[in-house]
Amino acid sequence: MTKRVYEVAKELGVSASDIIKTLGEHNIKATNFSGVDDQAKHVLDKAYAPKKENTDAHGTRKKAAMQAGKNNGQNVRKNEQRPEKNNKNRNNRPQNNQGQRPETEKGNVRKEGQSRNNFNRQQQNMKKTQQTNQNHQGNQNPNHKGNVNSKNGSQPARENDTKRTKYFGHSQQNNTGRNDNRKNNKHSGPSGHNGKNASNQNRPHTLLSNVLNKGKNKNKRNKNQHGGQNVAMQDTSAKKKNYPTSIELPETIIVKDFAERLGREVSEVIKKLLMGGIMATINQEIDYDTASLIADEFGVAVTKEAPPEDPTEIEEIIDPPESLQPRPPVVTIMGHVDHGKTSLLDAIRQSHITSHEAGGITQHIGAYQVRYEGKKIVFMDTPGHEAFTAMRARGAQVTDIAVLVVAADDGVMPQTIESINHAKSAGVPIIVAINKIDKESANPQQVMQQLTEYGLISEEWGGDTIMVPVSAHKKIGLDDLLENILVLAEVLDLKANPNRPAQGVVIEAKLDKGRGPVASVLIQKGTLHVGDTIIVGSCYGKVRAMTNERGERVKKAEPSIPVEILGLNDVPEAGDILDATDEKTARSVAEKRLEKKRSSELHVNAKVTLDDLFNQIQQGELKELSLIVKGDVQGSVEALSQSLMAIKSDEVRISIVHSGVGAINESDIMLASASNALIIGFNVRPDASARKAAEHENVDMRTYRVIYDAINDVEAAIKGMLEKKYEEHITGRAEVRKVITTPKVIVAGSYIKEGKISSTSKVRLIRNGIVVHEGEVDGLRRFKDDVKEVAEGYECGITLENYRDIKEGDEIEAYEMVEVEPE
Numbered sequence: 001m002t003k004r005v006y007e008v009a010k011e012l013g014v015s016a017s018d019i020i021k022t023l024g025e026h027n028i029k030a031t032n033f034s035g036v037d038d039q040a041k042h043v044l045d046k047a048y049a050p051k052k053e054n055t056d057a058h059g060t061r062k063k064a065a066m067q068a069g070k071n072n073g074q075n076v077r078k079n080e081q082r083p084e085k086n087n088k089n090r091n092n093r094p095q096n097n098q099g100q101r102p103e104t105e106k107g108n109v110r111k112e113g114q115s116r117n118n119f120n121r122q123q124q125n126m127k128k129t130q131q132t133n134q135n136h137q138g139n140q141n142p143n144h145k146g147n148v149n150s151k152n153g154s155q156p157a158r159e160n161d162t163k164r165t166k167y168f169g170h171s172q173q174n175n176t177g178r179n180d181n182r183k184n185n186k187h188s189g190p191s192g193h194n195g196k197n198a199s200n201q202n203r204p205h206t207l208l209s210n211v212l213n214k215g216k217n218k219n220k221r222n223k224n225q226h227g228g229q230n231v232a233m234q235d236t237s238a239k240k241k242n243y244p245t246s247i248e249l250p251e252t253i254i255v256k257d258f259a260e261r262l263g264r265e266v267s268e269v270i271k272k273l274l275m276g277g278i279m280a281t282i283n284q285e286i287d288y289d290t291a292s293l294i295a296d297e298f299g300v301a302v303t304k305e306a307p308p309e310d311p312t313e314i315e316e317i318i319d320p321p322e323s324l325q326p327r328p329p330v331v332t333i334m335g336h337v338d339h340g341k342t343s344l345l346d347a348i349r350q351s352h353i354t355s356h357e358a359g360g361i362t363q364h365i366g367a368y369q370v371r372y373e374g375k376k377i378v379f380m381d382t383p384g385h386e387a388f389t390a391m392r393a394r395g396a397q398v399t400d401i402a403v404l405v406v407a408a409d410d411g412v413m414p415q416t417i418e419s420i421n422h423a424k425s426a427g428v429p430i431i432v433a434i435n436k437i438d439k440e441s442a443n444p445q446q447v448m449q450q451l452t453e454y455g456l457i458s459e460e461w462g463g464d465t466i467m468v469p470v471s472a473h474k475k476i477g478l479d480d481l482l483e484n485i486l487v488l489a490e491v492l493d494l495k496a497n498p499n500r501p502a503q504g505v506v507i508e509a510k511l512d513k514g515r516g517p518v519a520s521v522l523i524q525k526g527t528l529h530v531g532d533t534i535i536v537g538s539c540y541g542k543v544r545a546m547t548n549e550r551g552e553r554v555k556k557a558e559p560s561i562p563v564e565i566l567g568l569n570d571v572p573e574a575g576d577i578l579d580a581t582d583e584k585t586a587r588s589v590a591e592k593r594l595e596k597k598r599s600s601e602l603h604v605n606a607k608v609t610l611d612d613l614f615n616q617i618q619q620g621e622l623k624e625l626s627l628i629v630k631g632d633v634q635g636s637v638e639a640l641s642q643s644l645m646a647i648k649s650d651e652v653r654i655s656i657v658h659s660g661v662g663a664i665n666e667s668d669i670m671l672a673s674a675s676n677a678l679i680i681g682f683n684v685r686p687d688a689s690a691r692k693a694a695e696h697e698n699v700d701m702r703t704y705r706v707i708y709d710a711i712n713d714v715e716a717a718i719k720g721m722l723e724k725k726y727e728e729h730i731t732g733r734a735e736v737r738k739v740i741t742t743p744k745v746i747v748a749g750s751y752i753k754e755g756k757i758s759s760t761s762k763v764r765l766i767r768n769g770i771v772v773h774e775g776e777v778d779g780l781r782r783f784k785d786d787v788k789e790v791a792e793g794y795e796c797g798i799t800l801e802n803y804r805d806i807k808e809g810d811e812i813e814a815y816e817m818v819e820v821e822p823e
């Protein structure tokens with residue numbers, strides 16, 4: 001296929017205008033989109049052959065630099081090599097035992113062919129987008145604007161970007177699943193890419209032609225101002241000297257900002273984009289690959305900018321493989337109710353702790369260690385998959401091996417299957433303990449048979465699942481079980497670096513009257529020492545003392561070791577991650593996490609309600625009553641606001657966070673939710689989206705037709721005297737689609753949108769969210785017949801008692817007052 005000028009220009013590593021000029025010198029007329037025929041190709045080959053070599057040399061330089069960066073990775077904290085930071089590939093990290101980063105590095109330096117493919121794909125995508133935009137002229141569909149992201153391999157890498165990582169070497173460790181989960185959570189984080197896109201999608205869509213025209217006009221103006229083309233040209237050449245030769249770019253950038261970084265006019269950038277087949281506007285976002293292609297066109301080298309650091313994250317340490325040492329396996333016992341999980345845990349504990357250890361008073365700290373043939377095995381003390389999944393839900397995975405207990409006399413039961421599925425979805429290998437084999441009714445063969453249905457085929461039968469017959473009661477088969485756990489652990493090659501700051505997971509935590517916050521932690525990496533400063537979730541402190549499950553004081557805890565720690569400033573939650581770090585970081589990150597937590601709690605917490613106002617005031621939970629006042633006209637809003645502010649109370653101060661005219665809308669609800677405010681509406685109603693949002697956000701809104709009633713209610717609620725005798729229930733909503741005028745009455749030809757409307761309904765007529773009338777239904781008809789009620793989805797004619805001013809688009813809301821039983 002004949003290539004176009006801009007494509008050939010890219011291939012040769014020169015600008016399209018150079019190509020056009022060169023061709024022009026050989027009397028070949030060309031534009032950016034002209035095809036390059038054999039004659040033109042010959043000319044260009046001749047003219048640019050040496051330049052191509054230069055470009056290659058440049059490419060090699062890039063690669064050499066990359067190589068150098070890679071070599072620097074050894075024992076360097078990630079911070080010290082910012083540009084590389086983008087490349088830590090979290091997709092690879094947990095699985096990649098080799099710890100090699102070249103894969104990741106490639107992500108930064110694009111290969112020529114790859115770029116072209118991306119570029120071509122972008123062109124195709126954009127063409128599609130343009131077509132769609134044309135089809136939807138004037139349609140502000142967010143899908144058709146905002147982002148011009150290429151759908152290439154660069155997207156997944158973005159997931160990794162917000163992670164703060166420090167490398168203790170350039171290799172990676174066989175990680176636990178915890179990092180996977182933490183990483184996933186980041187998707188929705190505040191600095192996440194998604195949020196950014198979402199906001200960009202709301203940007204107004206400017207037509208490219210407008211932008212270009214503006215650019216043209218601007219040039220014209222320049223010319224006029226400076227008295228001719230020469231001056232303009234001088235300007236440009238003067239500017240040229242200040243063009244940057246290299247810039248840093250983030251994952252995505254707005255065209256305007258991009259142009260600024262390039263030191264170019266926006267119109268120039270848009271033109272270049274257009275030449276590449278990408279139609280972008282000044283406020284549109286382009287991705288890194290697209291931007292770097294364009295920068296290339298301007299002869300500017302590009303490196304990736306470090307993503308903004310998440311102040312609630314502790315830098316991740318990547319351990320080199322040579323630092324990894326074997327660690328004990330962590331085992332969770334799962335299975336159906338009453339199949340003997342607790343009995344098995346107890347039996348193992350009793351029979352496999354050495355005599356001097358047995359002297360201690362065993363304490364429940366959520367996990368315990370046993371020794372078998374000189375090796376340690378750690379058992380999670382809480383059996384059942386609930387604990388297992390709860391931990392996973394919080395982003396922590398501590399289990400290496402799941403022991404599935406199946407009673408030989410009962411067989412596979414619902415929770416057995418659930419346990420299998422949970423373990424499988426967490427990627428945790430299963431050992432089956434067929435328990436209660438001492439029972440006469442025991443039928444281990446049948447259990448093995450049943451398990452085959454769930455993909456667990458016993459080794460005995462040629463499968464790869466270890467199945468051990470045991471009896472917790474008679475202590476049969478326990479050694480066999482432990483031995484098999486150790487064999488599997490060896491296969492799993494469980495390792496961690498003990499010589500680094502500790503990292504672990506909270507198994508349990510509580511507030512002890514005498515000792516303060518107490519947390520049981522399972523160390524996963526590094527070694528925790530007494531005196532270490534730690535951050536655990538949003539708590540922090542210095543490890544004052546550590547005890548093991550036998551109540552003995554210990555000075556340090558290595559990977560896979562469970563310990564109880566004292567010294568935190570607050571009680572963390574199970575599943576919270578512990579990191580040993582310096583005091584300053586611990587304190588500041590904990591504070592940031594707390595802030596984040598509080599703001600998200602504010603969102604989900606029960607909101608202030610008029611009914612519960614008195615309680616909240618009495619419990620000291622509420623010192624200020626925030627209100628949002630909406631009304632039909634400014635006068636009533638002001639009158640209501642002033643009267644509400646004038647309510648006197650010793651315990652609570654009233655503040656109006658927002659007031660306005662018009663229907664209660666979604667943004668009122670969101671504001672109320674964020675500021676824990678009540679909404680008081682006077683002669684107004686919430687619109688449909690506001691109703692939904694109020695329900696979702698738990699926001700209390702009250703609407704009134706008499707100002708006095710509103711003031712009375714708030715006053716009474718503060719004093720705890722709000723007597724709720726009646727509650728309003730909305731029974732139906734109708735939309736007025738046609739107004740039929742007869743000599744006697746005005747009929748609202750309506751469609752029932754929700755619920756039903758009956759001939760005896762109390763109704764209010766709402767226009768643009770404002771209540772224009774409240775009264776009763778006079779007549780209800782379907783076709784020519786009077787009917788008692790009309791249900792959702794049907795059309796009907798409604799006449800209102802003593803009211804004729806009905807307009808198309810009005811809403812008729814039917815409601816009833818229901819007597820509330822005193823509590």
Ligand SMILES: Nc1nc2c(ncn2[C@@H]2O[C@H](COP(=O)(O)OP(=O)(O)OP(=O)(O)O)[C@@H](O)[C@H]2O)c(=O)[nH]1
Nearest residue numbers: 336337338339340341342343435436439471472473
């Ligand atoms: N005969 C016999 N009974 C056992 C054995 N193991 C447990 N049991 C009995 O089975 C019943 C349930 O045992 P648990 O250990 O409480 O079972 P679990 O799975 O922990 O039960 P939940 O905690 O309710 O889920 C108890 O009555 C035990 O005594 C065994 O090996 N043989």
